[in-house]
Structures are given as C-alpha cells and as structure tokens.
Amino acid sequence: MCDYSLELVASRPAKIGDKLVTTKFQNSMTRGFAAIGEPNVAVCLLPGTEVAFEKEVKYERTFTLFPNMKLGEKVAQFRQINTGTPSVHHDALEFPDGETVLLTRLREGQHATVLQLPASPRPVNPADGQKLNSLVR
Helix, strand or coil: CCCHHHCCCEEEECCCCCEEEEEECCCCCCEEEEECCEEEEEEECCCCCEEEECCCCEEECCCCCCCEEECCCCEEEEEECCCCCCCCCCEEEECCCCCEEEHHHECCCCEEEEEECCCCCCCCCHHHHHHHHCCEC
16 A cells, blocks of 8 residues: 555556665655655565565654654564544554654665565455554564
C-alpha cells in the first residue's frame, strides 16, 4: 500500500526481487520506495512484505538532539500503523528487534530488495496496532 500523501504520485505494486531506493517524491512531502530506474513511480508494499537493505538502515528523528539515527538492522517487514487516524503517515517498517520506523523518516538513497511478499494481505489486529503505536520512531 502507499501512504495517503502519495495519492498524486504514479504507483505500482511491489514484486519479489524488486530493487528499491528510498526516495522523496516530487509533488509530495513524503518519502517512500521507488524502483531503481523509475524515480517518479512509488512502489507500494503490502503489509507483511519483507525487504532487505544493502546497509544498516538510517532514519531521521524529529525533535531530538540526534536527528539522524542508524539501526543495526538490514531486514524489515512492511506494516501499516495508526490506520484509524486519517491524514497521518501509516507506512512503516518493523525490524526484528521490534523497532518500528515510519517510511517517511527513512533517509533518501538507501537501497533495498523485496525478498518476500505476504501470502495474502492480513489486517493488523487492533491490539497489535496499539502496541506498535507506542514503538513508532
């Protein structure tokens, strides 16, 4: 899925093996994934899609003394959080250590590969959504 803020950006669904790059899209104030060679097309992930980054993931924090952070992780699963709240970012990555980072916080230019798609889209259990809301960076 692609966040609400990418409604005016061309998009396509992710495929296994897609080579992606974190991108800030034109005509949008958000970041997401684009395929290498398709910088103006958002690649939309389904909840449960697994991606592997080439290097440790870097993201930006807000309202902190240390705005740029690095995770010790390279593999993550795509999730949607805060789905009951309109007009906020929902697209996020959950890492094996339980940390969840909004896609729009990822630093631009990071490369990742789609490893696996979910067998079928699965909704987030409301209780799980509450848990994730408390961990969002």
